[in-house]
Amino acid sequence: MNLKPGKHTQATRQRVIRIFLIQALVVVVMAVIALLLGVTQAYSVLLGGLLYLLPNAYFAKRLLFSRQHGSANRALAEMYIGQIWKMAISIVAFSAVFIMVRPLSPFSLFFAFILLQVSGWYLQMKANYRFLKL
Amino acid sequence: MEMALLYIAGALMLGLGAVGAAVGIGILGGKFLEGAARQPELIPLLRTQFFIVMGLVDAVPMIGVGLGLYVLFAVAG
Numbered sequence: 464m465n466l467k468p469g470k471h472t473q474a475t476r477q478r479v480i481r482i483f484l485i486q487a488l489v490v491v492v493m494a495v496i497a498l499l500l501g502v503t504q505a506y507s508v509l510l511g512g513l514l515y516l517l518p519n520a521y522f523a524k525r526l527l528f529s530r531q532h533g534s535a536n537r538a539l540a541e542m543y544i545g546q547i548w549k550m551a552i553s554i555v556a557f558s559a560v561f562i563m564v565r566p567l568s569p570f571s572l573f574f575a576f577i578l579l580q581v582s583g584w585y586l587q588m589k590a591n592y593r594f595l596k597l
Numbered sequence: 598m599e600m601a602l603l604y605i606a607g608a609l610m611l612g613l614g615a616v617g618a619a620v621g622i623g624i625l626g627g628k629f630l631e632g633a634a635r636q637p638e639l640i641p642l643l644r645t646q647f648f649i650v651m652g653l654v655d656a657v658p659m660i661g662v663g664l665g666l667y668v669l670f671a672v673a674g
Binding site for chain 2: 475479514519522523526527535536538539542543546549550553554557558561562567569573576577580581583584587588
């Protein structure tokens with residue numbers, strides 16, 4: 464198998480950045496639509512998008528943009544540490560939003576959050592043509 | 598009594614979500630190491646696949662964490 468790790472990593476980075484940009488665009492469009500229902504719904508949608516994008520962007524940066532290309536153990540440790548930080552950022556961000564932001568529309572927030580999760584699955588699988596062939 | 602039930606509901610959402618994520622990510626890490634041990638030259642590719650499947654595995658637990666924290670801080674608090 465003629466695999467070039469550098470090129471593969473570069474292509475993956477570009478794909479991941481493109482997916483995040485599409486998701487950010489989806490959030491903005493949803494927020495504009497939610498503005499028709501009210502300002503609270505609009506900023507709740509934006510917060511839901513931010514709660515998804517912030518931890519995931521950190522995880523992607525840690526995993527894919529790291530310059531360390533060591534052993535399998537080192538790669539796995541990086542992944543687990545990145546995942547732990549992603550969860551910590553998510554928990555802190557969710558808690559901060561629920562404590563500090565009043566009034567809040569939970570349906571708009573969770574709708575945006577869940578929609579981004581589902582769109583993430585779809586876009587990753589659609590963008591990564593090798594995913595189902597391994 | 599109602600407050601106690603809300604706290605139990607939030608704790609169950611967080612706890613069961615954590616159990617699901619732990620099992621999924623544990624299996625995923627084990628399989629990654631197996632694959633990397635068999636073909637070390639495929640580590641960059643496996644890392645990409647790990648990133649994608651990690652997104653699939655921890656999506657539902659993250660939604661559970663969000664709902665659990667909403668119950669704990671916004672509904673009960």
